[in-house]
Amino acid sequence: MAFTRATGKHRAPSRMTCRGAKAVGIATLATAGVIGSLASPALAADTEAPAAGDTGLSQIIAIEGGLAARIEAQADAQRHQAAEAKAEAEAKAKARKKAEAKKKAEAAARAEEARESRARAARSAERARLGTFRLPVAGSYVSTGYESSGSLWSSGSHSGIDFHAASGTPVVAVGGGTVVEAGWGGAYGNNIVLRMSDGTYTQYGHLSSIDVSVGQSVDVGHRIGLSGATGNATGPHLHFEARTTPSYGSDMDPVAYLRAHGVSV
Template identity: 45%
Template sequence: MASNPAAPPTHFDPYGAPGAPSGGGEWEEWNPGEDTLRPPVRGRHRVVKQRSIARSSTVLGVGVIAAVGAGGIATAQDKPPVAISLPDMGLPEVDLPEAKDLPGVGDLISDGDSNGGGASLADSNLEPLTNASLTAPAADGEQSSAEAGGAGEALRARILQQAEQAQASADAEATAAAEKAAAEKAAAEAKAQQTAATAEAAAQKKAAELAAAKAEADRLAKLAASYSLPTSSYTITSTYGQAGSMWSSGYHTGLDFAAPTGTPVKAVHSGTVKSAGWSGSYGYRIVLELEDGTEVWYCHLSSMTVGAGQSVGTGDTIGRVGATGNVTGPHLHLEVHTPSGAGVDPAGWLQSKGLSV
């Protein structure tokens, strides 16, 4: 079976192979090799344009070190080189330039390591970058933060202290106001109680006075029931202590009841007749001794109906009004002597017994 021979392949090199004609035409098959590789610069550009990533761990480690040193994110001491393995993308293998030949990277790698894989950050000049650029500002920031925190804490403590002082002052004022109000209230209550006590004491005193007066009235009523006036239908003509030349002592020693002759004379209280008879200027006189020793003298009588030693009761008739002795007219001269013998006002004594003359 006959077959047509294959046409010789033609290749178009857009970059132009060395020694190739500038125009079209047939070209021999180009098999790249070491003698036909483009210079490292063109190869490097090809790699960059095709976005190829080298699989060499040494180059990748150096790239990580350069990135860390340029960005200031971490230090080479803390972040060791990391080997990254990528799948084969079917690209032709090419030799990349040495890491020390890369722009901006060769200065970071020691000249003693020709392969770039043994470069260490300890042999590099990154320490000033990491220590000076990161550590010193961080230290200053920490100091500034500490100083700011201390100032804020002092301000907070001062504000709290002032608030506490204001609260304490307000509490003290409230306490003082409450104590003052309580004192005023207590004083008002004490005054009210004192007023009430004074009024109650006055009422009690008045009630006691009324009770005493009532008791005295009752006593006098009882005495009046047991005492009697010495005569009736009389007129008081001379009182006790009245001065005058008619009396030998210079003053009147009794109480005179002027009444018609023969008017009955009564015992003022129950007692015993101590004496009854003539007594000089007193005329006919009866001395009645009461139970307490008091003596009542009845003088100027016209007649006597009792004798010495005779007991009589209140209101009993013991004689008659007369004008015997040193007199100017008929009347009853009444004298009262205490158990000691001293004379007293007959009108007052009779009043003390509930009798009014």
């Protein structure tokens, strides 16, 4: 009776299948750590794990670490640039404010200088106006001097000076001032007293007429009346006095007074 080879599931595995099964089993044992204890030294050496530096994981870690360092460096550079830009902007703003403040201060200084210049000019003009004096009778001369003695004067001497003037000759203010007296003055006849702008007083006597009133302001050369011979007078002329007060008895040298104000007498 002849025998035939069994087929189907009872068929014996081939040599290659057996070899593959053995390899799988060895790999399984190696994974479990069993073969390590049974293998020969040569086999154990052949199955050692690769060095850490040769693995893909370490390369990934190294790449990620380098990338993080570059990102951090870029962030630091950006922060540094932002800080520099902010500092530069603040410095420019501070410089701009300082320049604006300086410009305003210079403008204010120029304005103040201009105001002071105008004030000086005004004061100079006022001093010139106040310092401009003239003779009370144009083109006249002194016919009787100051403190001349004689019986014609109750005090025994002349308290002013007389200017030669025909009756009706215009009499003007020798300087700018205010009228404090205008009317009859006894021995002075019709007389006017002015308070001058420098605080002194001048008096004009023996007038034939008066053209101003008390409280009126007059400038240098303003006509205040006409010469005459009213009061205690021997003939037409102008009696002129310079005083420290508006009253009789406070007289000072009229010639020296006029010369001190630039008038040739």
